[in-house]
Amino acid sequence: MSPLLFPLATIGRSTLGMLRVIGQVTLYAGQAVSHILRPPFYPRELLWQLLQIGWLSLPVVGLTALFTGGALALQIFAGGSRFNAEAVVPQIVAIGIVRELGPVLGGLMVAGRVAAAIAAELGTMKVTEQIDALVTLSTNPLKYLTVPRILAATISLPVLVAVGDAIGIFGGYLVSTTRLGFNEAAYLRNTVDFLELWDVTSGLIKGAVFGFIVALMGCYHGMNSGRGAQGVGRATTNAVVSSSIMILAANYLLTELFFTA
Amino acid sequence: MIRLENVHKAFGSKRVLQGLTLDVARGESCVIIGGSGTGKSVCLKCVLGLVTPDSGAITVDGQDVQSGDRDAFLARFGMLFQGGALFDSLPVWQNVAFRLQRGPQKRPKAQAREIAIEKLRRVGLKPDVADLFPSELSGGMQKRVGLARAIAADPEIIFFDEPTTGLDPIMSGVINDLIREIVTEMGATALTITHDMRSVHAIADKVAMLHEGVIRWHGPVTQIDIADDPYLRQFVTGAADGPIEAVR
Numbered sequence: 001m002s003p004l005l006f007p008l009a010t011i012g013r014s015t016l017g018m019l020r021v022i023g024q025v026t027l028y029a030g031q032a033v034s035h036i037l038r039p040p041f042y043p044r045e046l047l048w049q050l051l052q053i054g055w056l057s058l059p060v061v062g063l064t065a066l067f068t069g070g071a072l073a074l075q076i077f078a079g080g081s082r083f084n085a086e087a088v089v090p091q092i093v094a095i096g097i098v099r100e101l102g103p104v105l106g107g108l109m110v111a112g113r114v115a116a117a118i119a120a121e122l123g124t125m126k127v128t129e130q131i132d133a134l135v136t137l138s139t140n141p142l143k144y145l146t147v148p149r150i151l152a153a154t155i156s157l158p159v160l161v162a163v164g165d166a167i168g169i170f171g172g173y174l175v176s177t178t179r180l181g182f183n184e185a186a187y188l189r190n191t192v193d194f195l196e197l198w199d200v201t202s203g204l205i206k207g208a209v210f211g212f213i214v215a216l217m218g219c220y221h222g223m224n225s226g227r228g229a230q231g232v233g234r235a236t237t238n239a240v241v242s243s244s245i246m247i248l249a250a251n252y253l254l255t256e257l258f259f260t261a
Numbered sequence: 262m263i264r265l266e267n268v269h270k271a272f273g274s275k276r277v278l279q280g281l282t283l284d285v286a287r288g289e290s291c292v293i294i295g296g297s298g299t300g301k302s303v304c305l306k307c308v309l310g311l312v313t314p315d316s317g318a319i320t321v322d323g324q325d326v327q328s329g330d331r332d333a334f335l336a337r338f339g340m341l342f343q344g345g346a347l348f349d350s351l352p353v354w355q356n357v358a359f360r361l362q363r364g365p366q367k368r369p370k371a372q373a374r375e376i377a378i379e380k381l382r383r384v385g386l387k388p389d390v391a392d393l394f395p396s397e398l399s400g401g402m403q404k405r406v407g408l409a410r411a412i413a414a415d416p417e418i419i420f421f422d423e424p425t426t427g428l429d430p431i432m433s434g435v436i437n438d439l440i441r442e443i444v445t446e447m448g449a450t451a452l453t454i455t456h457d458m459r460s461v462h463a464i465a466d467k468v469a470m471l472h473e474g475v476i477r478w479h480g481p482v483t484q485i486d487i488a489d490d491p492y493l494r495q496f497v498t499g500a501a502d503g504p505i506e507a508v509r
Binding site: 136139 | 306309310311331335342348349360
């Protein structure tokens with residue numbers, strides 16, 4: 001091959017590789033979704049994953065929301081004071097948390113915690129032949145391992161986002177009333193009056209989509225993990241990176257869909 | 262009867278199985294020997310359908326392993342994996358009773374536990390092991406639990422993937438004896454892969470030597486020490502010099 005063609009060949013190989021992965025992830029997602037409604041079902045696995053993914057992510061999501069709400073209030077107050085708009089802090093904190101920061105930061109924090117944990121667990125199971133053992137025991141790994149995780153994350157994330165929204169708004173309230181001189185009752189009234197149902201619902205829908213993405217990428221990379229500790233490590237990194245990027249991309253697309261009509 | 266006919270399998274440019282042909286009769290204990298990387302594990306995985314061969318035919322009692330009801334097909338098998346492959350998140354008894362708690366062979370929890378404890382006792386483990394997790398067990402105990410899981414549903418065919426790898430000589434002897442006893446008492450067909458010659462003598466009725474993707478030699482275990490095939494001789498004696506290259 002002519003040396004001049006090397007860059008083109010590299011670009012071609014990378015493009016083909018990327019398209020192959022996109023195709024594989026799409027097929028994997030389709031298979032997982034198609035198994036959700038088909039028996040056998042594993043309710044105990046689902047409950048366990050709801051506990052692992054949902055309940056145990058509460059502290060991470062709650063603390064992130066609390067500090068973000070507080071920082072947001074300070075920033076809006078400082079920025080708003082440049083054109084005498086300090087009074088809009090409750091409204092902007094509420095809409096910023098509920099529409100954007102709640103679902104996106106919640107999704108990213110869960111991606112860091114859950115996608116990594118899923119990929120590491122399934123990757124280790126693959127390396128130690130536990131996935132093969134499942135097959136020999138007449139159990140479909142996709143049904144037993146992937147479906148409960150995807151369902152649990154898709155159900156949990158909106159709940160986590162809702163809790164994160166409340167805590168984030170509380171963080172803004174706390175900072176605004178103790179540090180910025182806002183009246184407690186007026187702050188809460190402004191927040192409640194300003195928010196519309198769709199603001200909250202759109203954030204919860206985003207949460208469900210992000211939950212699906214997190215579990216899908218964790219499971220896909222875990223199930224396709226390479227050999228040894230290095231393979232599992234790479235699968236874990238790829239799961240976190242790909243789910244984080246996909247969350248941000250999906251967030252833009254959903255915002256475009258929900259709010260620019 | 263398990264029959265593999267002219268089975269080929271390659272991973273990329275690496276041709277692992279290159280026309281493997283082997284028959285294992287019902288109730289027979291066949292051991293496949295061969296160096297590392299010669300395709301022994303791939304051969305077992307092809308029979309179980311975990312790996313799809315590129316060409317050739319694999320049948321069990323005349324039924325193609327890739328067609329038909331997979332659950333019913335796999336229900337006939339038990340497998341002991343090289344590293345045990347126990348599920349870390351489940352206690353020992355649930356590992357053993359895994360098949361008895363799901364699918365067509367599902368039974369009440371108490372009964373499944375009772376069977377699991379009975380199978381654990383059969384492989385020489387006390388009932389108090391039942392509630393431990395795999396990470397709390399030694400390598401030898403994990404192998405025994407894996408063996409108990411393989412026999413939990415009384416399968417017709419049992420596969421053993423390097424059952425004594427990583428064990429000390431005494432524990433290896435214990436596992437070999439257990440396998441022989443269990444296979445004889447259950448009347449099961451057994452297919453074992455190993456490069457431990459003590460295991461071969463303890464477990465096998467018939468031995469097949471896999472080299473470069475084909476069966477190089479096969480015959481009764483009584484012939485293994487007197488056969489004049491140079492490849493088999495080198496493998497049995499463990500000589501560095503011979504037709505098998507030491508570096509693969």
